Amino acid sequence: MKLIAFDADDTLWVNEPNYVDVKEKLCELLAHYVGQDVLSERFYDAQMRNLHLFGYGAKSFMLSMIETAIELTNGAITGAEIQQIINVSRRLLDFPIDVLDGIPEVLETLSKDFDLMVLTKGDLFDQESKIARSGLGRYFKHVEIVSEKNEQAYQRVLERYRVQPADFIMIGNSLKSDILPVVHIGGRAIHIPYDVTWIHERVADEQLVGKSFTTLASARELLGLFGKITEQA
Structure with a gap:
């Protein structure tokens, strides 16, 4: 050998429990726009769609969540809420x-x-x-x-x-x-x-x-x- x-x-x-925790917090943040089941399904679809562009990891996770939030709110999500997504997701870079x-x-x-x-x-x-x-x-x-x-x-x-x-x-x-x-x-x-x-x-x-x-x-x-x-x- x-x-x-x-x-x-x-x-x-x-590692994975940290991602689960951040995803749950983001679902709570966007709960007034869309239900958790729909968000989770569409977010996973975005992650798979973006793998060849962003790869794996925290940054890919963050970008896919932002993209999903924009799509599911038809662009109604605010800049402040996008900043919250970034702030919460950033925890994955230094936990x-x-x-x-x-x-x-x-x-x-x-x-x-x-x-x-x-x-x-x-x-x-x-x-x-x-x-x-x-x-x-x-x-x-x-x-x-x-x-x-x-x-x-x-x-x-x-x-x-x-x-x-x-x-x-x-x-x-x-x-x-x-x-x-x-x-x-x-x-x-x-x-x-x-x-x-x-x-x-x-x-x-x-x-x-x-x-x-x-x-x-x-x-x-x-x-x-x-x-x-x-x-x-």
């Missing part, structure tokens, strides 16, 4: 990083025997800021921030580091982004589910049929798993 990569958001630290249980211990232990990488998607400045604020950067030899995590992206990363898929393990909470693409190119993947998953990252059960990967209940279980691998080596 030459390289172990960790997803960042909701694998190393809490305190809540590192998940066991992660520092796991990273400190594994970094002694393996090359570790953060492999995440999203806005470059936003993700770099979260890595810095987390205090975890010292454990990682490499950091890769990509616009999308699909088979092509993983192949490009492995080619850049001259690592064969069979010598690569990806660890993450998203079946869609962290697990299935890696399995499809012949790599190994470890799924550590998180309590909250963005709907865009969910996959149907039938997509998992015949796919081989490991599922752990928590990051702490990685110590036992990789301890066995080290002993076998």
